[in-house]
Amino acid sequence: MNVEKAAQSPTEKVLFYIGIPLALLVFAYIFTMPTPEGLGYNGKVSMATFAFALILWVSGSLPTYVTSLIVIVVLSIFGGWDEKSVLGVFGYYVIWLMVAAFIITSGMEKSGFARRLALGMVTKFGKSTITILISLFVVNFLLAFVIPSTTARAAVMLPIMLLIADAYGVNKGNINLGKLMGIQGLQSNALSTSAILTATAPQILAIGLVKEMTDFDFGWAQWFAASAPIAILSLAASFLIGLVLYKPEKVIAGGGGIQKLKEEYHSLGKMTTIEKKALFIFGFTIILWATDKWHVGLFGFQLSLVMVAVISATMFFLPHIGILKWNEAKIPWNLMIFSAGAYAAGISLNATGVATWALEGIFHSLGVKDMGFTGLYAVVIFISSFSHFVFTSKTVRTIIVIPTVIALATSVGMNPVALAIPAAFTIADTITLPPHCKPNLIYFSTGFYTIMDQLKYGILVLLAKWLLMFGASFTWFKYLGII
Amino acid sequence: MLKIKNIILILSLLLFVGNLSAGSMGSIKKYSEYITPLEKNGIIQAVAEGKTNKDGYLYLPLAKKATLLEVKAIKGELLSKAEIKKVYGQKVVVLQFLDKDAAVIVNEKFSVKKLYKGKKAKQKYSHPGNVKNVTYKFKNTAPVKIDKYFLTLAVPKGVELYNVVYPKISKKKKTFIISAKDGYTVVSVKKKKIKQAGEFKVSLNYYAQPYNVKMVVWLFAIFIGGFMLYTRRATLFGKNEEK
Numbered sequence: 001m002n003v004e005k006a007a008q009s010p011t012e013k014v015l016f017y018i019g020i021p022l023a024l025l026v027f028a029y030i031f032t033m034p035t036p037e038g039l040g041y042n043g044k045v046s047m048a049t050f051a052f053a054l055i056l057w058v059s060g061s062l063p064t065y066v067t068s069l070i071v072i073v074v075l076s077i078f079g080g081w082d083e084k085s086v087l088g089v090f091g092y093y094v095i096w097l098m099v100a101a102f103i104i105t106s107g108m109e110k111s112g113f114a115r116r117l118a119l120g121m122v123t124k125f126g127k128s129t130i131t132i133l134i135s136l137f138v139v140n141f142l143l144a145f146v147i148p149s150t151t152a153r154a155a156v157m158l159p160i161m162l163l164i165a166d167a168y169g170v171n172k173g174n175i176n177l178g179k180l181m182g183i184q185g186l187q188s189n190a191l192s193t194s195a196i197l198t199a200t201a202p203q204i205l206a207i208g209l210v211k212e213m214t215d216f217d218f219g220w221a222q223w224f225a226a227s228a229p230i231a232i233l234s235l236a237a238s239f240l241i242g243l244v245l246y247k248p249e250k251v252i253a254g255g256g257g258i259q260k261l262k263e264e265y266h267s268l269g270k271m272t273t274i275e276k277k278a279l280f281i282f283g284f285t286i287i288l289w290a291t292d293k294w295h296v297g298l299f300g301f302q303l304s305l306v307m308v309a310v311i312s313a314t315m316f317f318l319p320h321i322g323i324l325k326w327n328e329a330k331i332p333w334n335l336m337i338f339s340a341g342a343y344a345a346g347i348s349l350n351a352t353g354v355a356t357w358a359l360e361g362i363f364h365s366l367g368v369k370d371m372g373f374t375g376l377y378a379v380v381i382f383i384s385s386f387s388h389f390v391f392t393s394k395t396v397r398t399i400i401v402i403p404t405v406i407a408l409a410t411s412v413g414m415n416p417v418a419l420a421i422p423a424a425f426t427i428a429d430t431i432t433l434p435p436h437c438k439p440n441l442i443y444f445s446t447g448f449y450t451i452m453d454q455l456k457y458g459i460l461v462l463l464a465k466w467l468l469m470f471g472a473s474f475t476w477f478k479y480l481g482i483i
Numbered sequence: 484m485l486k487i488k489n490i491i492l493i494l495s496l497l498l499f500v501g502n503l504s505a506g507s508m509g510s511i512k513k514y515s516e517y518i519t520p521l522e523k524n525g526i527i528q529a530v531a532e533g534k535t536n537k538d539g540y541l542y543l544p545l546a547k548k549a550t551l552l553e554v555k556a557i558k559g560e561l562l563s564k565a566e567i568k569k570v571y572g573q574k575v576v577v578l579q580f581l582d583k584d585a586a587v588i589v590n591e592k593f594s595v596k597k598l599y600k601g602k603k604a605k606q607k608y609s610h611p612g613n614v615k616n617v618t619y620k621f622k623n624t625a626p627v628k629i630d631k632y633f634l635t636l637a638v639p640k641g642v643e644l645y646n647v648v649y650p651k652i653s654k655k656k657k658t659f660i661i662s663a664k665d666g667y668t669v670v671s672v673k674k675k676k677i678k679q680a681g682e683f684k685v686s687l688n689y690y691a692q693p694y695n696v697k698m699v700v701w702l703f704a705i706f707i708g709g710f711m712l713y714t715r716r717a718t719l720f721g722k723n724e725e726k
Binding site: 352 | 663692697715
């Protein structure tokens with residue numbers, strides 16, 4: 001985050017101003033207090049470091065990667081976690097997966113295939129307001145397979161959406177259609193993300209945490225089988241709730257918008273060689289991810305999620321097959337550093353027993369231990385979904401929620417996977433306010449809707465998703481053996 | 484031929500030892516140790532629950548470098564003073580009870596030399612100084628298995644528990660519990676079965692945080708915090724954004 005741009009609204013300005021002093025004081029207080037009963041000194045330092053980092057991440061007083069670098073230093077020298085373990089985080093599965101995912105994204109962007117897909121869908125199915133809204137949902141869903149970044153997908157969709165809005169007269173009084181296109185854009189981005197494990201890095205992080213803490217492997221195909229039906233039903237709920245809240249005026253597509261899109265689509269011409277190469281590599285990757293259960297039978301060895309991504313990334317650079325040069329791969333190393341620091345801070349809470357200690361304290365006071373599985377599941381899914389109100393980063397939220405849920409389930413003698421995997425399906429539920437994620441900000445920049453519109457609509461959709469998740473705990477998830 | 488003879492001899496010995504363990508040595512159902520520091524030595528307060536053999540004897544383990552200070556029967560009546568004897572080459576505490584083939588409970592108190600001598604903890608790369616280690620290795624020297632073993636190791640007063648080195652934190656289950664007892668921070672562990680001559684170790688590091696570290700952290704927080712409030716005052720109180 002750019003420090004100069006960090007403070008915008010009055011609240012953000014206050015947070016930006018007090019962030020560093022507050023983080024330092026909180027660190028000093030926790031670091032110098034007597035170690036709480038049930039923890040060691042390393043746990044106390046880990047807790048102090050995490051609180052310090054969380055304040056800085058939320059307040060935006062420092063760039064996130066700078067905070068992460070400080071975390072790495074403080075954890076090591078003050079003894080929160082040993083240096084070898086802290087530095088070792090950079091070699092973790094999730095970091096490699098992120099590097100590979102960004103190389104794949106760069107390849108897909110360079111090829112132009114993603115743009116062709118979006119334009120093709122909209123020009124083919126956008127005959128009326130209803131069909132155009134449905135086609136935008138479908139395009140967003142399909143893009144989630146192709147572009148493993150919510151922000152990149154929002155960036156691809158924004159210019160197309162603006163052209164459609166112009167074609168349907170949003171700027172000429174068709175306000176409700178503008179609201180629907182804008183808010184449904186960000187909602188379909190987030191809900192589609194939840195269907196596909198690789199559609200955003202924090203979901204991969206969640207699965208990484210589940211694997212680290214429970215030794216439970218959850219592959220791409222398993223994620224898709226379990227989460228996609230919920231995501232599709234949530235998308236349907238989003239569509240219907242939107243029509244009730246903001247019924248669009250009946251208008252016939254006019255102006256030059258649709259025509260312009262058609263012209264742009266036709267101007268793309270036939271699929272280019274680099275598009276075909278990118279499609280081949282990505283198709284190959286998806287097939288490998290989708291067939292992970294049969295790798296040993298097919299090839300004689302198992303390929304992990306990360307290794308498939310590394311193979312795919314390698315293919316993008318290979319002579320003849322590949323389409324990328326190293327300097328064209330947009331790997332955001334600041335995000336990698338941030339992720340490594342955030343991961344180290346989160347994992348150290350677990351390695352020093354803080355997560356278990358804190359949860360036992362909280363849930364003991366709430367009496368959650370006496371709840372049955374159904375009650376606990378409902379509470380956990382609600383908290384994990386709506387916790388995005390507090391955390392503006394999906395990564396940070398994942399790091400807090402998933403280990404917490406696992407520790408909670410373990411402490412009450414329940415299967416941690418039965419709570420952690422459904423909780424991971426809610427990681428992308430960041431749809432209620434503009435600052436909750438970058439795609440929200442991108443869509444909010446259209447000016448088609450107010451914050452209150454987004455909040456009201458978002459809460460209703462999340463409640464619908466929560467009900468669907470609750471229903472799935474008796475049916476679909478049970479059938480799949482997750483619960 | 485020689486091989487067959489050896490095998491027969493070994494099998495006979497094993498059968499003999501098995502019978503001896505099962506019947507003539509009694510049994511230990513539960514053995515708990517609570518270790519606190521007394522200057523550099525450790526004081527072990529042990530509680531043993533077991534069953535005497537047909538002669539009323541109960542054989543209990545004896546830690547390395549330990550001196551038996553006191554024995555008190557809680558259930559059952561002791562016939563004579565405790566003796567330290569060697570059984571199968573291992574030093575054990577031998578107790579004779581009036582009750583034969585009966586359940587008994589006994590309290591023991593030992594002193595272990597230099598258990599808390601303050602050995603420097605093994606740490607690599609960047610780390611805080613002044614971290615010391617205490618390790619207690621329990622060995623079941625008794626000629627029978629222990630069904631349930633509990634150990635509570637105290638951290639000396641005036642220092643903090645730094646971390647538990649062993650047993651390691653597990654992803655699947657709680658391997659130790661940190662709590663407070665008698666004004667000490669204690670680490671408690673349990674093990675289901677310790678066979679004859681089996682071992683179990685608890686190792687923890689403790690840390691005396693220098694007062695000046697706390698001072699420096701507070702001064703740093705106040706100074707840097709105040710400095711940032713001053714340099715960024717324009718964010719809230721001025722018209723100019725920070726450059």
